[in-house]
Amino acid sequence: AEQGGQIFDTGLIEGLFGTFNVCSVQMVKGFVLHIGFLSTETGEVSVGDKVTCKVDYERRKLIASNHTCTHMLNFALKKVLGGHIEQKGSTVLPEKLRFDFSHVKPIELNDLIKIESEVNKQIKEKLDVFTKKAVLSEAKRIKGLREVLGEASHDPVRVVAIGRQVDDLLADPENNEWSSLSSEFCGGTHITNTGEAKAFVIVSEEGVAKGIRRINAITGEYALEAKNLASLLEKEVNEASNAEGSALDEKFKSLKRRYDEAVIPAAGKARIKKKLTLFQNDVRKAQKKIAEQNLKKAVKVATEVAESATSDGKTFCIVKLDVGLDLVAVREAALEVMEKKGMSIMLFSTEEVTKKVVVCAGVPGKSDQQKRLDAVEWLGTAMGPLNGRYGKRKGKDGLASGQGTNASHLQAALDLAASFASLQLN
Numbered sequence: 300a301e302q303g304g305q306i307f308d309t310g311l312i313e314g315l316f317g318t319f320n321v322c323s324v325q326m327v328k329g330f331v332l333h334i335g336f337l338s339t340e341t342g343e344v345s346v347g348d349k350v351t352c353k354v355d356y357e358r359r360k361l362i363a364s365n366h367t368c369t370h371m372l373n374f375a376l377k378k379v380l381g382g383h384i385e386q387k388g389s390t391v392l393p394e395k396l397r398f399d400f401s402h403v404k405p406i407e408l409n410d411l412i413k414i415e416s417e418v419n420k421q422i423k424e425k426l427d428v429f430t431k432k433a434v435l436s437e438a439k440r441i442k443g444l445r446e447v448l449g450e451a452s453h454d455p456v457r458v459v460a461i462g463r464q465v466d467d468l469l470a471d472p473e474n475n476e477w478s479s480l481s482s483e484f485c486g487g488t489h490i491t492n493t494g495e496a497k498a499f500v501i502v503s504e505e506g507v508a509k510g511i512r513r514i515n516a517i518t519g520e521y522a523l524e525a526k527n528l529a530s531l532l533e534k535e536v537n538e539a540s541n542a543e544g545s546a547l548d549e550k551f552k553s554l555k556r557r558y559d560e561a562v563i564p565a566a567g568k569a570r571i572k573k574k575l576t577l578f579q580n581d582v583r584k585a586q587k588k589i590a591e592q593n594l595k596k597a598v599k600v601a602t603e604v605a606e607s608a609t610s611d612g613k614t615f616c617i618v619k620l621d622v623g624l625d626l627v628a629v630r631e632a633a634l635e636v637m638e639k640k641g642m643s644i645m646l647f648s649t650e651e652v653t654k655k656v657v658v659c660a661g662v663p664g665k666s667d668q669q670k671r672l673d674a675v676e677w678l679g680t681a682m683g684p685l686n687g688r689y690g691k692r693k694g695k696d697g698l699a700s701g702q703g704t705n706a707s708h709l710q711a712a713l714d715l716a717a718s719f720a721s722l723q724l725n
Contacts, residue, residue, distance in 0.1 A: 300324045300331050304389035305366055305487040308359055314350040317342035361393035363488040364496045364518050367428055368418060369398050370459060371493065372514065373445060374481035375417035376400055379410050386447050387511050391487070395502075395517050402512045406504050412566045414514075418499040421461065421481075425494035430485075431465035432457050441468045443478035447485065459485045461493060498522035500564045517562070529567035532557060536574045540581060551575075551582045593622035597632035601646060605636045614668060615643040615720040617713055623650045626657045630698055633661040637697070643668050643724070645681060645716045649706040656685055656709060659700040660716075672723045674699040681716040684708035 301307040307324035312333065319342075323334040337344070369389050376384045380402060388399035406414070435454035438444065444458070458465045461481040468477055490496060500522040503515045517525060535554060542550045558571060601618045608616035616636070622628045629646050636644045645660040660678040662669050678689050678699040685708060689701025703712070 440472035529563035593628035601632035
């Protein structure tokens with residue numbers, strides 16, 4: 300049954316009625332209540348039925364491993380942080396464990412690494428785990444033994460010791476050597492040897508109340524997978540700087556999203572976080588450099604096209620740029636031409652990967668052109684083939700802008716923009 304922080308067992312109860320699937324086991328007023336369902340609709344369970352109970356031992360192994368690791372964690376916390384550590388709660392599930400304890404401040408990363416290492420040291424040493432019921436008064440004399448969450452209310456009490464037989468502890472309870480191993484009062488399920496846990500990983504440490512900290516951890520295959528994931532993620536972060544241009548930003552976003560979702564060792568997560576912060580700084584520097592290059596390129600191309608249009612006797616120009624979706628560069632190029640050339644202008648810039656396109660239209664203010672050509676109406680005409688959306692009002696700078704999602708029809712948009720402006724201005 301579920302008690303003392305350990306989750307319930309599941310399994311089957313078989314009899315003449317068929318099979319009863321046990322999904323939960325709870326203690327209710329002194330009774331052990333098995334909760335579940337019959338596999339067949341016609342079966343009926345009666346008092347006095349002879350049954351066979353089958354525990355899901357594969358699931359129990361995972362629970363037992365996590366439970367034993369809470370004992371080793373409790374021991375490691377006291378060894379690294381000091382004797383003031385007291386268990387304040389725990390949850391033992393098949394896939395993870397949670398351990399609450401008294402401590403007034405967050406655990407520093409170096410100490411967290413030491414705690415995790417201490418547990419893994421005991422796992423690697425493959426220490427036998429012993430259990431035995433003992434008279435309460437005798438068991439309480441064992442040096443270094445931890446009394447947890449009301450277990451000492453039972454007499455006799457069950458003692459769980461790691462690395463030495465309980466009989467040895469009871470035979471010489473004042474021996475100082477016992478303080479260097481884990482021994483507790485506990486009625487839960489445990490593995491028989493610490494090596495069965497395979498690995499232990501702390502995935503987070505946090506505060507849950509004043510003076511109470513919480514560690515969440517995983518063991519076994521879950522822990523090994525977490526370590527592998529951390530190694531792969533860190534390797535990708537190290538190699539990410541090889542990306543260029545807009546791919547650099549996309550790579551960072553992808554890595555950051557995976558980092559946020561990853562269940563990996565807390566120490567590895569802290570290390571990767573530092574590297575991601577440095578990577579983000581590199582991305583920002585690269586973005587700033589690209590923005591400067593885009594602005595310079597957009598203004599240069601737009602100015603050249605405007606000058607060519609002026610030479611041909613035109614009062615407007617249509618410009619195709621290659622600055623991706625950098626609307627800032629596109630708008631600045633439009634303002635440059637409007638201000639210095641006094642010419643109406645529409646600019647298009649596409650992005651290869653997404654096939655999107657940004658468009659900006661501008662008509663010089665307080666000009667004869669403005670009376671005949673409305674920037675918003677002009678923009679709307681061009682946005683049709685691009686399946687685009689745009690603002691229905693000009694900005695304070697006199698520009699109208701929008702974005703389309705179908706750059707494959709760019710030529711049709713260019714042609715429409717040119718014919719509409721020619722019709723309105725001539």
